[in-house]
Amino acid sequence: MIHPYDEPVYLISIVAKILDIHPQTLRQYERENLITPARSSGRIRLYSQRDIDRIKLILRLTRELGVNLAGIDIILRLKDNVDDMEREIAELKHEVARAQNSHSVSADKALVTKKSIYEMIIFEE
Secondary structure, eight states: OOOOOOOOOOOOHHHHHOOOOOOHHHHHHTTSSSSOOEEEETTOOOEEEHHHHHHHHHHHHHHOOOHHHHHHHHHHHHHHHHOOOHHHHHHHHHHHHHHHTTOOTTTTTTOOOOOOOOOOOOOOO
């Protein structure tokens, strides 16, 4: 059975085995707020495929690039910000394309094109 990318289905022991790391490493990443696994009603950690991919990125940064956990925290926050901005830009591009194709803009939005004119004044002595 294939699970959605964000569905938390993997136990900590399974993730540790998949990634060949100690479960304590995963607990440390959680303490450092680098990952936030879901919890079952019995408080058991459950990881999604998205969590596993994020852990793979953390491992690559630490093992291959020698980045410490504080640096990883900064990198992950910046990456999340960039991902959010890219999604917003894609949504805005889609909205502009839709408005241009329909040749109309909804009443609550306005599409404004601003042109600027630069004047140059040359002073001679």
